[in-house]
Amino acid sequence: MQTRSKKSRGLVYSTVAILVAVTFLEPRFACAQTLAAPLDVRTDVSAESLSRTQGVTRSPFLAQPHAEGQMTDDSSSLLTPTTLEELECLALGNNPTLAQSRSRIGAAEGRYVQSGLYPNPSVGYIGGEMGNSGYGGQQGAFVGQRIVTANKLQLNRQTVAQEIEQTKWALQAQERRVLNDVRLAFYELLVARRAVTLEEQLLNIGREGVKSAESLQAAKEVGRADVLQARVEVEAAAIELQNARNRYTAACRRLAAVVGVPDVDMSQLQGDLEAELQQLTWDDALSHLLSESPEIAQAQAGVERSRWALQRECAGRIPNIDTQASVQYDASTGSTITSVSIGMPLPVFDRNQGNIGRARAGLMHAEQEMQRLELQLRNRLAEVFQRYDNARQQVERYSQNVLPTAKESLDLIVAGYRQGEFPYLTLLTAQRTYFRVNLTYLESLRDLRTSTIAIEGLMLSGGLGPDGGTGGDIGTESGAVTDTGLLRGISE
Numbered sequence: 162m163q164t165r166s167k168k169s170r171g172l173v174y175s176t177v178a179i180l181v182a183v184t185f186l187e188p189r190f191a192c193a194q195t196l197a198a199p200l201d202v203r204t205d206v207s208a209e210s211l212s213r214t215q216g217v218t219r220s221p222f223l224a225q226p227h228a229e230g231q232m233t234d235d236s237s238s239l240l241t242p243t244t245l246e247e248l249e250c251l252a253l254g255n256n257p258t259l260a261q262s263r264s265r266i267g268a269a270e271g272r273y274v275q276s277g278l279y280p281n282p283s284v285g286y287i288g289g290e291m292g293n294s295g296y297g298g299q300q301g302a303f304v305g306q307r308i309v310t311a312n313k314l315q316l317n318r319q320t321v322a323q324e325i326e327q328t329k330w331a332l333q334a335q336e337r338r339v340l341n342d343v344r345l346a347f348y349e350l351l352v353a354r355r356a357v358t359l360e361e362q363l364l365n366i367g368r369e370g371v372k373s374a375e376s377l378q379a380a381k382e383v384g385r386a387d388v389l390q391a392r393v394e395v396e397a398a399a400i401e402l403q404n405a406r407n408r409y410t411a412a413c414r415r416l417a418a419v420v421g422v423p424d425v426d427m428s429q430l431q432g433d434l435e436a437e438l439q440q441l442t443w444d445d446a447l448s449h450l451l452s453e454s455p456e457i458a459q460a461q462a463g464v465e466r467s468r469w470a471l472q473r474e475c476a477g478r479i480p481n482i483d484t485q486a487s488v489q490y491d492a493s494t495g496s497t498i499t500s501v502s503i504g505m506p507l508p509v510f511d512r513n514q515g516n517i518g519r520a521r522a523g524l525m526h527a528e529q530e531m532q533r534l535e536l537q538l539r540n541r542l543a544e545v546f547q548r549y550d551n552a553r554q555q556v557e558r559y560s561q562n563v564l565p566t567a568k569e570s571l572d573l574i575v576a577g578y579r580q581g582e583f584p585y586l587t588l589l590t591a592q593r594t595y596f597r598v599n600l601t602y603l604e605s606l607r608d609l610r611t612s613t614i615a616i617e618g619l620m621l622s623g624g625l626g627p628d629g630g631t632g633g634d635i636g637t638e639s640g641a642v643t644d645t646g647l648l649r650g651i652s653e
Contacts, residue, residue, distance in 0.1 A: 241426040245347050248420055248430075252343045255421030256624060259339060262332040269325045276317035282306045287487050294493055301489030301498070308484060311476035320473055323466035330459035334621055337455065339419070341614055342624035346416040348610040350427065351434045353409040355603055360402040363596050366575075367395040370588060373579050380581075387585040394589065419624055434606055435560075438613055440553070443546055446616050450538055454619050457538070460531045467524040474520040477513040480505045538620060545615045552608035559602040571595045 242248050253259065283305040291298035374391040377383040413427040451457065482505045489498045574591040577583045615622070 240422060240424075241429045243429045243431055245344065245432060248343050248347060248416070249340055251422055251425065252339050252420045252624070253336065256339045256419075257421065258335055258624060258626070259332070262328070262335045266325065266328045266332060269321065269328045273318055273321040273325060276321050277314045279309065279314065280307045283485075287489060289489075290493075297492035299489040299491045299498060301487055303485055303487035305483065305485040308482040310481055311479040313473065313476050313481075316469060316473040316476055320466055320469040323462050323469060326462040327459050327466065330455045330462060334455035334459065335624070337618055338621045338626075339624035341618035341622050342419045343416070344614045344618070345611055345622065346412070346419045347430070347432060348434065348607065348614075350409070350412040350416050350430065351432050352603060352607045353405070353412040355434060356600075357402070357405045357409050359596070359599050359603070360398065360405040363592070364395065364398040364402050366571075366592055367391065367398045369575070370578075370585075370592070371395055373575075374585060376579075377581060382581045383585065390585060390589070394592075434610070438609065441546075441549065441613070441616055446546060447539065447542060450542055450616075450619055451535065454538060456534060456619075456621075457531070460527070460534050464524070464527045464531060467520070467527040471517070471520040471524050474513060474516045477516060478508060480508055541620050542616065545612050545620065548608055549612035549616060552605050552612055555605035556602070556609050559598070559605060563598055564602060567595045567598045 240251065242251060283303075285303055286300075287303045288300040289298055290296075291300070371388070371391040374383060374388045378385060378388050414423075416427060417423050417425045482503065485502045487500050489500075490496075491498055571591045571594075574583055574588055578585065578588040
């Protein structure tokens with residue numbers, strides 16, 4: 162009998178020791194492995210996914226991370242892209258907002274894993290009747306497990322799966338924002354470069370005017386006032402030329418910031434501001450926007466997430482079941498005692514009705530958000546498409562009629578002024594008219610490019626904005642593309 166009691170006590174104590182060791186040592190070992198392992202963030206929606214659809218391929222100019230401890234030469238790290246496609250590849254590889262969007266996907270995938278894990282069993286020591294009749298009483302260990310009912314864990318994961326879809330669509334939207342911003346900044350740079358060329362032409366025309374005025378003064382055909390006026394115009398043109406060069410430098414810096422590589426060299430960039438663009442129609446643009454917009458796809462995933470969340474809260478009305486089993490040694494009788502308990506809360510007062518109502522309201526909000534977003538996109542597209550129509554007809558009229566007429570008028574007046582047929586005031590008026598017409602044409606080209614990028618880019622901008630650039634989309638107050646300060650400053 163004594164031998165049997167010792168074996169029973171040994172069995173109980175061994176069981177307790179094993180349970181304690183598994184409970185406390187295994188999580189510490191697993192946690193140490195997690196801390197030692199590098200962070201692995203899944204990037205199922207990669208930068209290449211959208212770049213392939215946009216016709217963008219990987220470029221040798223794409224910045225690569227350096228190995229730990231590897232030293233780099235500053236002179237060799239200077240990148241010199243030459244095309245818009247290379248700038249887009251640089252931006253997709255270096256813009257920090259894309260890395261942030263990918264990290265949000267990794268966080269959502271972590272929540273997906275955690276939300277479907279079964280509850281851990283509970284283990285512990287149990288004792289009773291200790292000291293009764295001078296004996297140690299009943300001592301042993303227990304094991305408990307909560308049984309999750311009504312497929313709650315599967316519903317949890319279905320809900321978070323739609324959240325993952327939302328973050329993936331958010332990544333695609335951010336990739337488009339980055340690409341759109343790169344294209345906008347690229348054409349802003351081309352406009353600034355053309356403005357510098359235009360200012361140089363004006364300065365050369367002014368210098369020729371000074372020479373002609375001095376020659377006519379020497380022939381006593383004009384007075385000194387004409388010569389002084391011509392020199393004033395040259396100085397004013399020189400000031401405007403320097404301002405235009407400063408604007409070009411600023412445009413280069415803004416483009417480098419959007420790309421994500423501040424020290425990139427923009428001097429070798431090539432581009433055609435007047436390249437033929439495909440003519441857009443309202444019906445095609447609206448259909449493309451509503452069918453391809455990642456914002457709408459993200460909102461649709463939000464509706465599905467709310468539906469699964471409602472099902473999960475409805476399943477919460479069914480209580481979980483708690484089970485427990487224990488093994489004890491009774492020192493007074495020398496016997497081993499086993500007990501089992503099964504229980505569940507009675508849903509008398511709390512039937513999860515509050516959370517169900519909240520989930521229903523969330524679903525209604527998500528469905529209305531879909532309609533609101535579609536109407537907002539229509540509104541934004543209407544504003545940008547008006548600018549597109551205006552800019553396109555202005556570009557056509559200026560390129561076909563206005564610019565050739567202004568150039569011919571200026572050439573005739575310059576030749577006549579040299580022969581003394583026109584006063585200097587007429588020459589000055591012709592110069593300013595030619596310059597103003599070219600500026601207006603350049604501004605129309607800029608508006609045509611920016612509005613086309615907005616329409617084809619699904620009305621998205623804000624590649625460096627926080628939280629994926631929300632709030633800075635094209636057509637809204639904070640992301641509008643109607644700023645004409647670059648050219649207006651020149652014309653003023």
